[in-house]
Amino acid sequence: MLSCKSENQERKKLIENAPLISQKYIDDTGKEIVLPGKPKKVLSLAPNITEIIFAIGAEDKLIGRSQACDYPEAALYVQEFQTYPSLDLEQIKASDADLLLVTDEIFTEENVLQLERLGMNVYRQSYKKLEDVYRGIKKLGVILDVEAQAEHLADSLADLEKRIIARTEGLAKYRTIMLIKNDAPLMVAGGGGYLNTLIEKAGAKNVFASLPKAYQDISPEDFVASKPEYLILPSSSDQAYAELVANFPALYFTKAQETGQIHIVDPDILYRPGPRLLDGLLMLSQIFHSQLTKDQFVPAP
DSSP: OOOHHHHHHHHHHHHHHSOOOOEEEEOTTSOEEEESSSOSSEEEOSHHHHHHHHHTTOGGGEEEEETTOOOSGGGGGSOEEOOSSSOOHHHHHHTOOSEEEEETTTOOHHHHHHHHHTTOOEEEEOOSSHHHHHHHHHHHHHHTTOHHHHHHHHHHHHHHHHHHHHHHTTSOOEEEEEEEEOSSSEEEEOSSSHHHHHHHHTTEEETTTTSSSSEEEEOHHHHHHTOOSEEEEEOSOTTHHHHHHHHOGGGGOSHHHHTTOEEEEOTHHHHSOSTTHHHHHHHHHHHHOTTOOGGGGSOOO
């Protein structure tokens, strides 16, 4: 009669020698990716995806990351792959990754075709609203075999969102511009992306929400005519606003300038649709409504 230890060893051997069962995944562009088994070696070429991988505890499967993937700090110890100014196709091919994880905002169709010609499997995610971020986290959890952790993270973020909305929905909706680019041509957050969702759920009004694109070029005249009460500048430079008015002096004369509601904020918590996006939503809610504090968003014990 086999001992318990022997039975476990036999069972482990059977599992290891079992034939691989193919895995099918549909990415956010509708493309089907078929792998011989669950991916064990993935390459993340998008900063938000790298953050998600660490947040759901799947970093043991991460064999590489792009130059821009700099958070969390542990990501810096993962091998770096060149994606800018152009893809290092030879380096990526040599990685022998089971799956490449990218976003449609960073990777064009031509980029994906380049990688697929190398025989690489490419999975793209897309985010138009906050719900897409939660869904994307859960899908990565399934792919990377950490489904429970991903479900918990996504549900926790969705719960925080609900608490923020509950605190802001009855408050004043200030006219707001989120400025993406402060030189010519000016670019703002339009109504077609998740940044518009952040502004609205934080309790403000995006004055360019009627524009269909996620990122929209506007003229200086459009900027002034929109009469912003708040100006949000995601930038790593504390001179971003000074540079804006140096480039366009007429933009100085706004309600936002008059009342001191010019806010330069960390771009990473707004431009990376991952776990820290809710930090961005919380920050915006406190900018628009200074009476709100972080303590008000902590769930009751």
